[in-house]
Amino acid sequence: MNLTVSSVYSPRWDQIIRHAIQLPSFALASRHLGYRSLFIERGHQAASVQVRDPLPRLGWWLSRTYVYPSEWDTGFFAETLELLKHRRLPYQPERGGDPPRHNG
Secondary structure, X not given: OOOEEEOOOOOOHHHHOOOHHHOHXXXXXXXXXXXXXEEEEEOOEEEEEEEEOOXXXXXXXXXXXXXXXXXXXXXXXXXXXXXXXXXXXXXXXXXXXXXXXXXX
């Protein structure tokens, strides 16, 4: 199943998200702080993506992308990061959205 990417959340978005940070109202509030939102879906999985790109011509150097997935499925997360890479959106793992690390 392919990822669906949109700048507008789907009608079923509220049914597949699991965290308040993924709510459309959070995306709207973030827009006022200079972020743009992407909504990524695949089946019952979702990821809210917040992109801060203050100077588009310097893209990779100044922009920041934060990923907030509904669940920590490594396959979905890896595909989401690959999609962002193809769109030249740098992911910032040290700032949030990172999957939990497991010892062992």
